[in-house]
Amino acid sequence: MRNSRLRPARWKTAVGLVLTALMLFPVYWMINESLTRDRDMRKTPPNWFPIHGTLEGYRAVLNQQLPYLGTSLFIGLGTVALTVAVAAPAGFALGKLRPRGGGFLSFLLLMAQMIPGIIMAMGFYAVYLNLGLLNGVPGLILADSTIAVPFGTLVFAAFMSGIPEELLQAAKTDGAGQLRTFWSIVLPVSRNAVVTVSLFAFLWAWSDFMFANTLDSGGSAQPITLGIYHYIGNNNQQWNAIMATAVVASVPATVLLVIAQRYVSAGVTAGAVKD
């Protein structure tokens, strides 16, 4: 009985490995091409493995793309700060204080997530043109935060509504006002939600192409997504450098999620407890 159950399981692992390999082939190919020599890029047949591996592409990244990476990092951190600053108090209100009309606001936040980004980009362009915010990092941080604020508010609300009422009551008895309760009790207890929201705000800002291309295409400080885009458009077609940049641009996403996955699932389950 046991044996007959073991064999098909092993067979399933094999199938799973094949499926995963198929799914991740483009990722493998990106890495493989990033290590390929210039003269082998257009070779037929292409090299399936980086046998003549080279770091030419990565050297190009170091020489040309570092400022872009720095800008992306700055934009990502700025977006995180703005998102948490706006979303956390709102989450406290929606999850705990529940003022009249809060339900409607939650509905608006849900719908806000459905608005296509290009419409926002076009509106921002018109507004920024008059305000003189085009081609600058602050404008881009503001625009990028619109991706994360509705999501962040709803996550905070779900998480904070799970905080035991007794905890808030105790603070009240000790004479703490709402602001103090929020700052010294609710926010520290919601650390997991803060990490979750920050993580996604950062990832989305880091990956944003549309706002950057619309609002910052003439700026002196541009994010890495535009760095890659210029590479493709430049017709120099140094594809190993393009792919190397793509690999580098994917690193933060991967690292953050590997390191912080615990927080992500912790935040998620904690938020779900209440339901």
Next chain:
Amino acid sequence: MNPTTQARARTALFARPVRGARGAADTAPRRAPAHRPGARANWAGWAFLAPVTIYLVAFYAYPMYRNVELSLRHYTVRSFVHGGAPFTGLDNYRKVLDDPAFGPALTHTLVFTGVSLLCQFWIGMGLAVFFTRNFRLSATLRALFLVPWLLPLIVSASTWSWMLNSDSGIVNHVLHGLGIAPVDWLTSPTWALASVTIANIWIGIPFNLVMLHSGMQAIPSDIYEAAELDGATAWQRFWKVTFPLLRPVAAITLLLGLVYTLKVFDIIWIMTKGGPAGASATFATWSYQLGFGNLLPEFGPGAAVGNLLVVMALAFGLIYVRVQRKQREAL
């Protein structure tokens, strides 16, 4: 919204799956049980909501309003900068509807969205069924399946562009090995739409896999055991047990996927810019093309197309909220 796209669209994927059958966007807090806030709590509540309310007005409502205004006036580059564009009512919308590009863009939007959704959903479903069997490494492999969804869209789009390159792309090389003539994936009008759809399906599979998988986890295993005792085959178990019980999650997944796919922009723009000659232009890229893609921008018509897209997305968004609310009440 995501760079949206699925992503980006990506919105909220991680927060959702783990929540089990009710899944998506369960983030909205439930209405307060019995207690009604007093006037004080009301004031305090809105004080805490003030930043987000101001934020929504300034960075959602106002840009959206500007967009509507753009679509109702005749803007030139001059009047765009200095103001004073004449009000022209629905002229821009009429212009867009009469544009020969309208029909193709509508068709492409429907085909792109429909084919992407169907393929993502059924591939995701197949994988979800497969991953519900416990085997070694199943959790690890399932986590790896998330990678395409996590990559910045510019990374996925440029990788696919290179793989689909006519002369040096790996795809044509493999086809050559199979005795199939090379295909001009991105440069021929026949294949451009198919190419961007394939890339978009690849990006969307993880979302469907995670949603459907978590939905399947919530189906009690004794139902399967009973079905098995009754001699149901795996095929029957899927169609008679899994599929009917999964319907609520499937509906949510499809609706969210629909809203996300309607607004896909980055992938198409990066891979083909909607070309060649509009062969892969959807409403999203056409709108952008009108506003930003030409030397002489047509802000008015661009905004008009964009607003049509908003109406479509919000209509399906409303359906989604209704479905979700109904499911909650049913629980």
